[in-house]
Amino acid sequence: MDRMDREERKKVIEIENLLVKLDGRTVLEEVNLSVYEKDFLGIIGPNGGGKTTLLKTILGLVTAEAGTIKIMGEKMKKNRGQVAYVPQYAAFDRSFPVNVWEVVLMGRLGSKRGRSYSELDQEIAREVLKRVEMYELRHRPIGELSGGEIQRVLVARALAGRPEILLLDEPTASIDSRFQAGFYELLEELNREMTLILVSHDISAISVYVKTLACLNCKLYYQHSKELSPEMIEKGYQCPVELIAHGVPHRVLAAHDGVVGS
Amino acid sequence: MELLQFDFLRHALAAGILASIACGVVGSYVVIKRIVFISGGISHTAYGGIGLGYFLGINPILGAVFFTVISALGMGVLAERTRQREDTLIGIIWAVGMALGVIFVKLSPGYTSDLMSYLFGNILAVPFQDLILISILDAIIVAVVWFYFEELKAVAFDEEFAQVAGISTRLFNLLLLLLIALTVVVMIRAVGIILVIALMSIPPAIAGQSSKSLKGMMVLAIILGIVFNSGGIFLSYFFDLPSGATIILLAAAGFIISTASRQRFG
Ligand SMILES: Nc1ncnc2c1ncn2[C@@H]1O[C@H](COP(=O)(O)OP(=O)(O)OP(=O)(O)O)[C@@H](O)[C@H]1O
Ligand SMILES: [Mg+2]
Numbered sequence: 239m240d241r242m243d244r245e246e247r248k249k250v251i252e253i254e255n256l257l258v259k260l261d262g263r264t265v266l267e268e269v270n271l272s273v274y275e276k277d278f279l280g281i282i283g284p285n286g287g288g289k290t291t292l293l294k295t296i297l298g299l300v301t302a303e304a305g306t307i308k309i310m311g312e313k314m315k316k317n318r319g320q321v322a323y324v325p326q327y328a329a330f331d332r333s334f335p336v337n338v339w340e341v342v343l344m345g346r347l348g349s350k351r352g353r354s355y356s357e358l359d360q361e362i363a364r365e366v367l368k369r370v371e372m373y374e375l376r377h378r379p380i381g382e383l384s385g386g387e388i389q390r391v392l393v394a395r396a397l398a399g400r401p402e403i404l405l406l407d408e409p410t411a412s413i414d415s416r417f418q419a420g421f422y423e424l425l426e427e428l429n430r431e432m433t434l435i436l437v438s439h440d441i442s443a444i445s446v447y448v449k450t451l452a453c454l455n456c457k458l459y460y461q462h463s464k465e466l467s468p469e470m471i472e473k474g475y476q477c478p479v480e481l482i483a484h485g486v487p488h489r490v491l492a493a494h495d496g497v498v499g500s
Numbered sequence: 501m502e503l504l505q506f507d508f509l510r511h512a513l514a515a516g517i518l519a520s521i522a523c524g525v526v527g528s529y530v531v532i533k534r535i536v537f538i539s540g541g542i543s544h545t546a547y548g549g550i551g552l553g554y555f556l557g558i559n560p561i562l563g564a565v566f567f568t569v570i571s572a573l574g575m576g577v578l579a580e581r582t583r584q585r586e587d588t589l590i591g592i593i594w595a596v597g598m599a600l601g602v603i604f605v606k607l608s609p610g611y612t613s614d615l616m617s618y619l620f621g622n623i624l625a626v627p628f629q630d631l632i633l634i635s636i637l638d639a640i641i642v643a644v645v646w647f648y649f650e651e652l653k654a655v656a657f658d659e660e661f662a663q664v665a666g667i668s669t670r671l672f673n674l675l676l677l678l679l680i681a682l683t684v685v686v687m688i689r690a691v692g693i694i695l696v697i698a699l700m701s702i703p704p705a706i707a708g709q710s711s712k713s714l715k716g717m718m719v720l721a722i723i724l725g726i727v728f729n730s731g732g733i734f735l736s737y738f739f740d741l742p743s744g745a746t747i748i749l750l751a752a753a754g755f756i757i758s759t760a761s762r763q764r765f766g
Binding site: 297331333337344346 | 667712
């Protein structure tokens, strides 16, 4: 990843001066972020640092107080299926009468024409289910899956929309170690086709697979590389705002040392 | 079967079947989406419409359609626009609808004797004209759900994801509220405004205990609804009991038996 290469590539997400308040409380501020095509950005940060909120703002689920978000160079109004999402917590009721197959097909909602899913939609659902190794369990009701199995279904559901950008919010939290390795390989493979943003607390794993790393604690600490130093981790998790507040632009490449250094 | 020679019984059974279809289909969404009390609010506002019907001298059922639709839209829009808690809004709309009904009835010039049948239902005395009206409403409900089945299911299942996937959850939530409004009207003749909430939730709740798919849940809920309605009609006819209450108690008994047997046998 050198600088030239990066500048030639298309910016798929461009966030400027983002300010997000929830219930009047500032959750994100002065967030500037550019994500380039086929990037694999890892985001770490303490609990309550605003990682989930940032993803939701990119998705249009949370409205920003100020600042702009451009996706594929366009001001974001409504998600047109380019960005897909694997949530941190399954937002649904596990007693809902629905099986794995139906849930994954919901990933095709945006492209569905007419009243039912087409042959192509079903073909895609089959393909993504096989990718996460859940095809055999496709008839299983959602309430009879383990946490890790649900997580895989959620990944499949997100992939079914054939997104250009995939946001994953701590997807590995309940995935077993056998699938975990496989899961990161899957992400690497997906990264050849799409841009990934991964929120995770699993720093050791994340540092192996991601291309760039950012730390979010209300403000975004960002560098276009993925070197990890003990200092970086420390800042990431305690993120004393004062340390970076003295005018270090969070996005500029040259500020590299300003973030990692000391 | 000789009984079926009586027009009123045939009308009653037809009304029961129509109510069961609407409640099985829409009630399933209501139960899985946990919005039984929103339906309760919408159904009680129908009383305002019944009162308006009397006041204007038109069919009270038409007044009920008007009121339930307005209150469904109002509930949807208010819940979104204002930052009020939803249950507070439900309580207010519920009471305002009923209060308007009381005022309209009081101001009505004519005779309002069958008011009780709107409140508690009288399926043994459904006028043919109302049967036609509820058939039309039923057809609309079934057609809309048939067409938007997947969208409504997805929004009920995971609203956030549905929105991310690019469909307007606002629109489909409103659509569901409208379907609830029409369903309430379809059921008023059978069980009355006050008891609608039970018939809308009990058959789908029983069906939901054993269904693995939403479609299966709807079909089973419809069948159960027909059983409870028909059973209630015959019991109330033979024992001279109020029909709406009989249907509801029968359904509640079914719910208790189903729940208890699941507890016992896992
Ligand atoms: N709906 C909400 N209303 C008000 N405040 C909220 C809401 N959701 C989150 N917050 C607050 O916003 C802050 C950021 O939350 P967020 O969920 O984005 O953190 P996170 O970085 O994803 O944390 P975690 O690592 O625990 O998942 C937290 O302080 C939280 O309390
Ligand atoms: Mg989070």
